[in-house]
Structure formats: structure tokens, C-alpha cells
Amino acid sequence: METKTITLVQESFEKVKPIAPAAAEIFYSKLFELDPQLKPLFPSGEDAMKVQGNKLMTMLAAAVAGLSNLDALIPVLQDLGKRHVAYKVEPSHYDTVGVALLGTLEAGLGDAFTPEVKGAWASVYGVMAGVMIEASY
Numbered sequence: 001m002e003t004k005t006i007t008l009v010q011e012s013f014e015k016v017k018p019i020a021p022a023a024a025e026i027f028y029s030k031l032f033e034l035d036p037q038l039k040p041l042f043p044s045g046e047d048a049m050k051v052q053g054n055k056l057m058t059m060l061a062a063a064v065a066g067l068s069n070l071d072a073l074i075p076v077l078q079d080l081g082k083r084h085v086a087y088k089v090e091p092s093h094y095d096t097v098g099v100a101l102l103g104t105l106e107a108g109l110g111d112a113f114t115p116e117v118k119g120a121w122a123s124v125y126g127v128m129a130g131v132m133i134e135a136s137y
């Protein structure tokens with residue numbers, strides 16, 4: 001992965017961190033708008049959603065921090081991907097989540113979500129999803 005890509009993702013994620021709870025909410029509303037059938041895969045109720053949003057942000061934070069050392073991140077992503085099979089996640093769902101994620105970043109970052117930043121996130125998410133899927137199906 002290119003250093004420039006990693007830097008763009010890490011710097012833009014720093015700007016999302018302070019608004020993480022709002023970002024998590026935007027993410028799930030976008031996700032369920034894109035595919036309402038994904039809703040039953042997640043625990044319901046407001047508290048469950050908050051916990052889930054935290055998990056997502058924590059994992060993204062760890063992933064973003066770990067990009068510079070992809071070798072160490074890969075087995076973590078492989079295990080995560082395998083757990084997702086048990087959550088009834090299918091390979092095609094990864095595209096939908098990717099679209100919801102980019103849409104969330106666009107909403108959260110505003111003007112800072114430049115085409116360059118968008119490209120960097122698309123590439124990073126693509127790598128993460130690719131490793132998770134490859135290990136699981």
C-alpha cells in the first residue's frame with residue numbers, strides 16, 4: 001500500500017474521530033437505506049446500535065493505525081472475516097458496506113473529503129474487505 005494512501009486515510013480518520021458517535025449513526029442509516037435486508041443481521045435497539053457503532057469505529061481506528069504494518073493486520077482481518085460468516089454476512093454485502101462507509105466519510109468530512117481522500121479510503125477498504133472475504137468464503 002502506498003505511503004500517500006496511508007497518510008491520507010490516517011489524517012482524514014483523525015477528523016472523523018471526534019464525531020464518531022454521529023458518524024456511526026450516519027453509517028447505519030445509510031447502510032439500511034441501501035439494503036434494508038441487512039437490518040436483521042444486527043442486534044436491534046438503540047443501545048445495541050451504539051455498542052455496534054463503537055465496535056465499528058474501534059476496529060476502523062485499529063485498522064487505520066495498523067495500515068503501516070499490514071503484515072500484522074492481515075491475520076486480524078482474516079479472523080474478523082471468518083467471524084462475519086457466523087454473523088450471516090455474505091461477500092456481496094461488503095460492497096454495500098463500502099458504499100455506506102464512503103458516504104459516511106463524505107458527510108462527516110465535508111470539503112476535506114476530496115477525490116484523493118475518497119480514492120485512498122476506497123483502496124484501503126477494498127484491501128480490508130478483500131482479505132476478510134478471501135479468508136472466509
Ligand code: HEM
Pocket residue numbers: 038041042043052055056059060063080083084087089090093094095097125128129132
Ligand atoms: C472492512 C469491513 C468490516 C469491518 C472492519 C467490520 C468490523 C466489525 C467488528 C469489529 C465487529 C465486532 C465483532 C467482532 O469483532 O467479531 C463486527 C461485527 C459485525 N459486523 Fe462487521 N465489519 C466489516 C464488514 C461488515 C459487513 C460487510 C457486514 C455486512 C452487513 C458486517 C456486519 C456485521 C455484523 C452483523 C456484526 C455482528 C453484530 C453483533 O451481533 O453484534 N460487517 N464488524
